[in-house]
Amino acid sequence: MWWQQYKKELMGHRAEGLLIAGALVVWTFLLLSRVNRWSPEAIAVLYWLPMGFLPLWVLWSSVQLYRQEWRENTSYLMLSLPARAWVITSAKLAVLATGVTTLMLLIGAGAWLVAARTGILAELATSPDIAAIPREWAVKMSLLVFGVALAAFVTIGFLAQFAYVFSRLFSRFRGLVMVWTWILLFWLLGRAGDLGGLLLAWLPDFYVRSLNVISGIPEFLLVRIESGPFAAVALLLVGLYALFNAMLERAVEV
Amino acid sequence: MQLRLDQHSPIYQQIIDEFKRAIARGELVPGDRIPSQRELASMVQVNPNTVQRAYREMEQMGITETLRGQGTFIVNDEGLVASIRREMADRALVAFVGEMHALGYGCDEMAEMVRATYRRVIEAGPKDGKAPSSADQGGAPGGEGGF
Amino acid sequence: MGRRRRLLIKGVRPVARVVFDRVTKRFGRLRAIDDLSFTLREGTILGLLGPNGAGKSTLLKLVAGLHRPDGGHITIDGEPPSPKTKAKIAYLPEIDHLYGWMTVRQTLAYVSAFYNDWDHDRSQELVNFMGLDLGARVSRLSKGMRARLKIVLAMSRNAPVVLLDEPLSGIDPTSRSRVLRAIVSEFRGDRQTIVMSTHDVVESEALFDEVLFLKDGRIALAGEAERLREERGKSIQELFQEVFA
Numbered sequence: 001m002w003w004q005q006y007k008k009e010l011m012g013h014r015a016e017g018l019l020i021a022g023a024l025v026v027w028t029f030l031l032l033s034r035v036n037r038w039s040p041e042a043i044a045v046l047y048w049l050p051m052g053f054l055p056l057w058v059l060w061s062s063v064q065l066y067r068q069e070w071r072e073n074t075s076y077l078m079l080s081l082p083a084r085a086w087v088i089t090s091a092k093l094a095v096l097a098t099g100v101t102t103l104m105l106l107i108g109a110g111a112w113l114v115a116a117r118t119g120i121l122a123e124l125a126t127s128p129d130i131a132a133i134p135r136e137w138a139v140k141m142s143l144l145v146f147g148v149a150l151a152a153f154v155t156i157g158f159l160a161q162f163a164y165v166f167s168r169l170f171s172r173f174r175g176l177v178m179v180w181t182w183i184l185l186f187w188l189l190g191r192a193g194d195l196g197g198l199l200l201a202w203l204p205d206f207y208v209r210s211l212n213v214i215s216g217i218p219e220f221l222l223v224r225i226e227s228g229p230f231a232a233v234a235l236l237l238v239g240l241y242a243l244f245n246a247m248l249e250r251a252v253e254v
Numbered sequence: 255m256q257l258r259l260d261q262h263s264p265i266y267q268q269i270i271d272e273f274k275r276a277i278a279r280g281e282l283v284p285g286d287r288i289p290s291q292r293e294l295a296s297m298v299q300v301n302p303n304t305v306q307r308a309y310r311e312m313e314q315m316g317i318t319e320t321l322r323g324q325g326t327f328i329v330n331d332e333g334l335v336a337s338i339r340r341e342m343a344d345r346a347l348v349a350f351v352g353e354m355h356a357l358g359y360g361c362d363e364m365a366e367m368v369r370a371t372y373r374r375v376i377e378a379g380p381k382d383g384k385a386p387s388s389a390d391q392g393g394a395p396g397g398e399g400g401f
Numbered sequence: 402m403g404r405r406r407r408l409l410i411k412g413v414r415p416v417a418r419v420v421f422d423r424v425t426k427r428f429g430r431l432r433a434i435d436d437l438s439f440t441l442r443e444g445t446i447l448g449l450l451g452p453n454g455a456g457k458s459t460l461l462k463l464v465a466g467l468h469r470p471d472g473g474h475i476t477i478d479g480e481p482p483s484p485k486t487k488a489k490i491a492y493l494p495e496i497d498h499l500y501g502w503m504t505v506r507q508t509l510a511y512v513s514a515f516y517n518d519w520d521h522d523r524s525q526e527l528v529n530f531m532g533l534d535l536g537a538r539v540s541r542l543s544k545g546m547r548a549r550l551k552i553v554l555a556m557s558r559n560a561p562v563v564l565l566d567e568p569l570s571g572i573d574p575t576s577r578s579r580v581l582r583a584i585v586s587e588f589r590g591d592r593q594t595i596v597m598s599t600h601d602v603v604e605s606e607a608l609f610d611e612v613l614f615l616k617d618g619r620i621a622l623a624g625e626a627e628r629l630r631e632e633r634g635k636s637i638q639e640l641f642q643e644v645f646a
Contacts, residue, residue, distance in 0.1 A: 004514040011507075012500060076498035079467050081515045082488035171429065249484065254467040261636035264627040265607055296586040299578075300607045301446055303590050304627065 001083060005091035009065065010098065016064070017099055020057060021106055028110040032117050040118035047114045051107060055156065058100060062157030063164045063178075065092045070168070075254045085245035092161070093154060100153045104146060128216035137211055137220075144208070155237065159185045162244050168252050185240070189233050196232020203227045265300055269308035273317065277328060278339040284330045288318065291326075417478050417489045417561035417594065418443060419464060424473035426459055426618075433459040435618035436473070441562075444590045448609035448626070448637070449598035452645050456618040457598035458495060461564045464596075465492040477562065488516065491560035493551050495567040501540030505533050505550060512554055523587065524557035531579055545576030552580045556587040565597040569604060577604060584608065606637040614644050621645075 027050060031043050038046075069075040078088060115121040124130045163181035167174040205224050212219045260268070276282040288294075291309055295302040309326065312318045317334065320326045328334075354364050419441040426434040433456045441447060449457050462468040463475055466482030477486040499508055505528070513519040528535065531549040542550065548568065555563055565584070569577045585608065588595060599605050606612075606626065614622040621644045622629075626637055633640065 001514050004511055008500070008503075008511055012502060072501070073494075073496045073498050074500055076467060076492075076494045076496065077500075077512075080465050080487060080490070080492045080494075081512075082484050083515055084484050251469065253469060254462065261606055261638065262630065262634060264631045266627060292586060296582055298607070299581045299585055301610055301626075302585060302588055303445065303610050304607070306590070307627075 002087050002091060005083070005087055006094055009091050009095040012068075013061065013065065013095065013099075016061060017102070021102065024103070024106050024110065028113060031114060035117050040120050043114060043118050044120060047111065054103065054107075055153070057103075058096070058153045058157050059160050061099065062092075062096050062160045065096065066161055066164050070254075073254075079248075079252070079254055085248040089161075089241070089245055089248065093158060096157045097150060097154050100150055100157075104149065129213040132213050132216050132218045133211060134218065137209065141211075158237070158241070158244075159189075162240060165244060165247055165252060169247070189236060192232045192236040193229035196228040196230070196235075197226060198228070200228035200231050201226070203231055266304050266308040266311065269294075269300070269305065270312055270315075270317075273308075273312060274338050274342060277317070277335055278342045280335075282328050284328050284332065284335065286328045287325045288328065417486075418476075419562060419594070420474075420476045421460075421463075422474045422476070424463065424470045424475055426456075426463060426468060427471045432618050434463065434470075437619065438473075439613070439620065439623065441594055441596065442611060443594050444592070445610035446584075446588060446595040446597065446608055448602070448605065448612040449596055449615060450600070450602055450612055450637070450641055451598075451615035451621075452600055455615040457600075457615055458566050459618075460615065461492070461566050461596065461598060462494075464562070465490055465564055467492075488518075489561045491555040491558050491563045493555040493563075493565045493568055495570060497547055499539050499547070499550065501538070503539050504535065505537050505539065505542075506535040508539055508550065508554070509535075509557075513557070516558055516560075518559040520557055520559060524553060527553040527557055527583060527587070530583065545572040548572045548576055549579060552583050556583055559589065559592070561593060563593060563595040565595065567598055567600070569599060569601065581605065581608065602638045602641045609637070612637055614641065616644065 028047070031047055034043060069078050081088075112121070115124075160182055162185060163178045166181050167178035170177050204227065206227055208223045208225060210221045210223045212221055273282065273288070282288065289297065291302060291305045294300075295305045309318065309320075313320065313326075316329055316331075317338070318326050319329050351364065354367075359367070421437050421439050424434055424437045425432060435456075437460070449460065451457050459468060463470055464477065464482065466487055469482075475482060477489060480486055500511075503511065509524060509528070513521070513524070531546075531553055533546060533550055533553065537546075539547065539550070552565075552568055555565060555568075568580050568584070572580070581604065584595065584597070597605065597608070609626045612622075612624065612626050612629065613620060622640065629640060630636065635643075
């Protein structure tokens with residue numbers, strides 16, 4: 001059941017996904033064809049420039065995962081299925097995560113390709129500071145950044161979905177309700193973070209090894225990160241997710 | 255079996271009447287298997303519960319019998335055909351006499367007119383070429399006995 | 402509690418009991434359903450009749466759980482609409498509610514995955530009877546074919562309650578006849594209740610055990626179709642014209 005739902009979301013949005021992935025590939029190869037004609041720095045900057053749209057795309061497509069159901073009246077089917085709301089909501093989030101992951105991998109691969117072809121990679125390899133970075137640490141750090149980015153994107157997307165579904169409870173000013181809800185939710189997360197810092201200070205902190213390379217000598221610094229705010233935000237998100245499912249099961253109409 | 259339902263009277267009643275008519279005309283003979291309830295419902299696009307009611311009543315009236323695993327059959331009873339024919343004829347007569355009476359005709363007049371009309375329509379019918387349905391009806395032995 | 406116990410004692414109850422208790426549904430100022438109470442008779446086909454805007458669709462959506470009442474209670478086997486009650490209901494909306502990008506085969510696979518009472522053999526038979534092309538994309542199907550697909554989805558299940566919202570509206574005569582035949586031949590009177598709304602009574606009146614005339618969200622007339630014909634000497638169609646004149 002869940003698998004069918006996931007497959008349906010994936011197939012239903014494959015056109016948009018392929019479009020943006022295709023645009024990314026085209027952009028990458030366009031820039032690669034300019035190697036030796038444009039400066040490597042210019043190419044690198046141009047490559048990263050459109051990535052600023054990624055959060056916007058995440059936002060748009062997360063809302064689209066629900067908005068389309070109502071626009072095309074498939075909400076009649078979605079809401080008449082005997083599935084618990086979490087089956088539907090988690091499948092939609094999973095598809096969002098799939099899309100974000102795919103795009104991040106594509107962007108990473110593209111970045112590596114651009115760096116390699118423009119000679120930036122070779123240049124970096126000769127730098128003693130870069131050479132001093134332990135590979136193990138680099139891999140761990142990349143995975144961490146990837147995980148945090150994925151979590152952040154999915155959170156942003158989820159909040160947008162929440163705002164959209166909440167706005168469906170109103171018959172007028174839906175756009176306004178949605179935008180304000182979304183802003184309010186972020187404010188709420190901020191407050192929860194603050195509160196968590198105070199109330200959940202007893203939670204064990206966690207540490208991240210940060211690396212500092214000075215003239216070829218790597219030096220690790222332990223950075224302490226409070227877990228209270230994260231725990232509070234996570235708790236709030238879980239609560240919001242439960243509320244989101246309850247809205248879909250009990251309140252929302254076609 | 256053709257069913258033309260007019261929907262002004264109960265449909266189950268019309269189904270029963272239609273079967274009786276078919277039996278009276280000899281289109282269905284004792285021992286014939288009739289369609290299953292579901293088949294008939296689907297054929298004439300009538301609610302299966304309505305068909306079920308019609309079949310139940312026909313069974314109670316002794317018109318049909320259901321043999322388990324074999325289907326529903328017209329009861330093997332020659333008396334049945336006669337009594338249904340008699341019943342149908344009676345109904346037609348009541349309607350006819352009522353209508354004629356309302357028009358102001360008396361009994362002898364009616365009888366005379368029936369004889370004349372019979373000669374014109376039934377006996378002359380085949381000569382006109384096409385009157386297959388009335389010819390079929392005429393073929394039933396003793397069809398005019400009631401008059 | 403008492404009701405629940407009774408249900409258990411009666412044993413297997415394959416037919417669901419749908420009850421409206423003083424249900425009101427408003428859209429802004431409009432009362433689409435106005436203080437409506439009735440109990441669906443189990444094992445029957447109910448014709449939900451009324452002109453456009455009488456509240457027929459709203460009533461069906463309330464049972465299916467796509468609308469929530471503003472007042473009163475709807476229960477299906479004693480429970481308000483929920484994912485659990487939705488498993489007992491096959492709902493066919495008037496509008497096109499299927500994913501246009503799916504093929505007929507994908508649509509069947511997707512929808513059937515959610516139901517335990519899906520009968521694959523019957524689904525296959527119905528697809529053949531309807532002349533549906535499994536490989537065809539839903540968005541490319543004609544209106545009549547889409548209507549046929551919708552009825553296949555509704556009748557391929559052994560659902561205790563089947564809600565059909567205007568299944569014949571706006572489609573060609575051949576499709577209408579096929580849809581009607583599918584309803585008649587797949588109806589399981591011993592374990593199924595069908596509610597079918599329509600504003601076109603002529604073609605479908607022989608289908609109904611019971612009729613409920615809905616006017617401005619209220620019951621204008623309700624009863625057994627055969628009894629109404631017998632008592633009033635009129636067809637349901639004529640009564641319809643009388644009530645809604």
